[in-house]
Amino acid sequence: MRTEQYGPKNGEEAMGDGMSRAMWERYEPVHDLVYFAPEAREAADGLGMRGFWMGYFALRAAPLGAVPASVVTGSFYVFHPDRVARALPDAWAYAGPADALAARQWAMDVAMTRLFGADVVGSPEMAEAADLAWEAAAAADTAGRVLAAANQALDRPEPSHVRLWQALTTLREHRGDGHFAVLVGQGLGPVEAMVLKAAAREGDREILRDTRKWEASAWQAAESALRARGWLGEDGALTPAGAAGRAAVEAQTDAVAERPWAALGADRTERLAALLEPLARTVWDSGVLPSGNPVGVRRPHRVDTGGH
Structure with a gap:
């Protein structure tokens, strides 16, 4: 099923404008349970992980195997190397990747059952x-x-709600990998990407800087680089050129995330959106996603499949 070509292939449907972003708005909150649901921290603590960040990196990086900090720093893109190096490779001495994968599946099983209810997860x-x-x-x-x-490449899990979470996680990382490639192509480094997100009001500046562990000097250097580029004003807000540049990055991210939905087809994509929407809203309404969360996801808007 894998291919090197982006966008729709022969026999696949081109999606309406905004479809891949609309789907992201629906699956991201469900995926994010692995970061913010208390069961995820419980699962990581049960493995012997020391603190939130060790658990975060171990559970998210587990599909890669027992990789060193350098691989995770590169593939996660926006974290300071020191943030990652404090967690890896030490985490693998407490639990290997297979145990971390099992732990995150257990956590999502319990968290989704609690949030959505047994009737919903078994429906x-x-x-x-x-x-x-x-x-x-x-x-x-x-x-x-x-x-x-x-x-x-991971095995198809059971029960169905855990399978859903894993599929959404693959889709989420697919979009994220594409986004990082777009940033690299635009010459936007990790800190500049965070500064742009904050300037666009898609994340709290201090939360982004602190959670990704960037020093104030690195943040200021990124701001200076963006001002020199004409994308950031002296007041820290996006200039018209900056707003256009960031919009172009987001549009290209949407475009290179389209393949799964083109393969699924507009009608079935719309059906999946309808099934995901109440789950996303339940996550939002639960309060489990922190205010100013660094992911930048917002409540979903109506799906437009481009005439379907």
């Missing part, structure tokens, strides 16, 4: 959503996308 609609998402994830183009490829 035919959940099974339908899981199968649609799994098909989309299997069709994702993973050439050059390390995190997506590693997640796509």
Whole structure:
């Protein structure tokens, strides 16, 4: 199912403008349970991980195997190397990748059952959503996308809600890998990417800087580089050129994330969106996503499939 070509292939449908972003708005909150649900921290602590960040990096990086900090720093893109090096490779001395994968599946099983209810996670609609998402994830183009490829290669899990979470995680990492490639192509480094996100009000400046562990001097240097580029004003806000540049980055990110949805087709993509929307809203309404979360995801808007 894998391919090196971006966009729709022969026989696949081109999606309406905004479809890949609309799908991201629906699957990202469900995926994010692995970061913010208390069960995820419980699972990491149960493995012997020391603190939130060791658990975060171990659970997210587990599909890659027992990789060193340098690989995770490169593939996660926006974290200071010291943030990663404080967690890896030490985490693998407490639990190997296979144990971390099992722990995160357990955490998502328990968290999703608690949040959505046993009736929902055991429903035919959940099974339908899981199968649609799994098909989309299997069709994702993973050439050059390390995190997506590693997640796509994992075995198909049971029960259906855990399968749904894993499929959404593959799709999420597929989009993220593409986004990082676009940033590299635009000459935007990790700190500049965070400064742009904050300037666009898609994340709190201090939360982004602190959680990614960038020093004030690195942040200021990135701001200076963006001012020299004409993208950032002296007041820290995006200039018209900066707003246009960032919009272009986001549009290209959407474009290179389209393949799974083109393969699934507009009608079934719209069906999956309808099945995911109440799950996303439940996550939002639960308060589990922190205010000013560094992911930058917002409540989903209506899907437009371009006439379907």
